[in-house]
Amino acid sequence: xxxxxxxxxxxxxxxxxxxxxxxxxxxxxxxxxxxxxxxxxxxxxxxxxxxxxxxxxxxxxxxxxxxxxxxxxxxxxxxxxxxxxxxxxxxxxxxxxxxxxxxxxxxxxxxxxxxxxxxxxxxxxxxxxxxxxxxxxxxxxxxxxxxxxxxxxxxxxxxxxxxxxxxxxxxxxxxxxxxxxx
Numbered sequence: 001x002x003x004x005x006x007x008x009x010x011x012x013x014x015x016x017x018x019x020x021x022x023x024x025x026x027x028x029x030x031x032x033x034x035x036x037x038x039x040x041x042x043x044x045x046x047x048x049x050x051x052x053x054x055x056x057x058x059x060x061x062x063x064x065x066x067x068x069x070x071x072x073x074x075x076x077x078x079x080x081x082x083x084x085x086x087x088x089x090x091x092x093x094x095x096x097x098x099x100x101x102x103x104x105x106x107x108x109x110x111x112x113x114x115x116x117x118x119x120x121x122x123x124x125x126x127x128x129x130x131x132x133x134x135x136x137x138x139x140x141x142x143x144x145x146x147x148x149x150x151x152x153x154x155x156x157x158x159x160x161x162x163x164x165x166x167x168x169x170x171x172x173x174x175x176x177x178x179x180x181x182x
Contacts (some may be wrong), residue, residue, distance in 0.1 A: 029058060030058070031179050033054055035054065035174070036050065037050040037173055038173060052078050052080035052091075053080070054078045054079075057074060058072070071098060072099045073097070078091070089123075095115060108151075111136075111139070114134070117133075129166050139151055139173075140152055147180070150175065
């Protein structure tokens with residue numbers, strides 16, 4: 001069973017790495033950073049903590065009209081750790097994020113949805129249904145200087161009814177991001 005999980009992770013990682021390399025080759029800039037849950041996300045009797053590392057790249061195809069120049073499409077690659085007091089689970093996700101420049105390249109609003117894969121989906125008394133889930137998110141970022149941004153992000157994760165059990169959970173994050181331009 002454990003060997004099967006590691007094989008699935010390896011296949012997922014190789015796929016994401018290949019897509020990331022293709023995306024990086026087209027990207028004019030990319031952003032990387034960390035997110036951590038602001039507090040314990042309580043679901044039933046279970047307190048969940050979440051830590052993520054992410055990379056965002058420009059979308060390889062630019063199909064946004066010039067009159068929407070404040071809107072940018074990004075691809076986000078994430079690896080994270082979801083844990084409670086007795087269980088640790090790796091989480092991988094990949095998907096599109098729309099980022100809208102609200103004010104002078106200083107304040108940004110973002111949102112997106114992406115599929116995700118967890119290595120474990122049972123935490124104490126919380127059964128999340130299965131390893132495959134979807135993450136929908138919305139956030140706001142403030143960039144006091146050109147290369148650094150800090151912000152808040154709200155995420156909802158659920159399996160969209162693919163499994164019989166679908167409790168879903170919400171997490172509030174603080175974010176720090178470093179912007180890198182080529």
